[in-house]
Amino acid sequence: MAVFTFEYQKLKSDKELTPSFHHILTEARIATENAYAPYSNFRVGSAVLLANGEIVIGVNIENASYPVGICAERSALSSAISQYPDEKIVAIAISILAPSGENNTPAFPCGMCRQFISECEDRNEEKITLILAGQTGEVWLINSSKDLLPFSFGGSDLKQS
Ligand code: THU
Numbered sequence: 001m002a003v004f005t006f007e008y009q010k011l012k013s014d015k016e017l018t019p020s021f022h023h024i025l026t027e028a029r030i031a032t033e034n035a036y037a038p039y040s041n042f043r044v045g046s047a048v049l050l051a052n053g054e055i056v057i058g059v060n061i062e063n064a065s066y067p068v069g070i071c072a073e074r075s076a077l078s079s080a081i082s083q084y085p086d087e088k089i090v091a092i093a094i095s096i097l098a099p100s101g102e103n104n105t106p107a108f109p110c111g112m113c114r115q116f117i118s119e120c121e122d123r124n125e126e127k128i129t130l131i132l133a134g135q136t137g138e139v140w141l142i143n144s145s146k147d148l149l150p151f152s153f154g155g156s157d158l159k160q161s
Contacts (some may be wrong), residue, residue, distance in 0.1 A: 006147035007139075011139040017131070023051045024093040025139065026130050027057055032097035032135075035072065043097035044072035044107070048080040051088040056080040073113040077120055089120055091129040096148040104137030109148065117145035118152045 014022055024047040031045030037060055043061040058076025062069040063103075073094060080089060096107045109117065109130070121128050127144040147151055 004150045006143070008143070008147065010124045010142040011141065014133065014139050017030065017139060018104050019153060020049060020053075021093070021103045021131055022143075024055055024091060025095065025126070025133055026046070028095040028131075029133075029135055030091040031057040031059050031072070032095055034044055034092060034097055038062060039064075039066065039069075041099065045095050045097070046072035046076035048076045048089055049091045049093075050080060050084055051090055052084070053108070054080075054084060054087070071110060071113050073109050074116050081120070088124050089128050091128075091131055092117065093131040094132075095133055095135060098133060103135040105134050105138050105139065106132035107134075108132060111149075115152065116148040118149055119154060121145060122154055138156040 014025055017025060028045045031047060032043040032153055033042035035045065037043050039062045046058045048056045056076055056079045058072050060069065060072045061075060073092060076092065090139035094109060097103060117128060121144060130145060131139060131143040134140040142148060
């Protein structure tokens with residue numbers, strides 16, 4: 001039997017983060033205020049840390065034609081790659097501001113964002129750390145999107161045909 005396992009860190013609070021990771025989590029938390037989420041009222045903020053120290057934020061942007069909306073993670077990564085195409089992406093922080101007011105636990109990236117981040121890692125040739133948290137409380141650190149998307153489909157699969 002083959003088994004897939006991965007290690008991740010669950011921190012009690014943001015106080016245990018390194019200064020640069022703390023900084024982008026703060027930016028992601030603040031960015032939730034910029035979300036355009038009139039349909040779900042579920043606000044998501046994201047902040048990408050680049051190797052040159054730049055930070056690029058993104059938010060979820062919904063649309064009356066629901067599938068047209070974009071998640072905060074893809075919004076931030078698209079901006080980061082557009083502005084700094086040659087810069088490596090070190091980490092992405094994701095936070096939420098939920099209508100329920102329950103904002104002390106993280107939400108995890110959706111399947112489409114996992115696939116998107118996975119290809120960013122391939123392009124990057126380095127893993128991207130995921131920093132997941134609500135507005136307060138536990139912070140989860142995940143070493144790679146591929147830990148959340150085992151056996152992912154990627155460019156190398158297309159080349160097989
Ligand atoms: N959302 C994100 O921005 N990121 C995710 O990974 C999960 C979901 C957004 C999409 C939609 O605007 C709202 O949250 C509710 O699904």
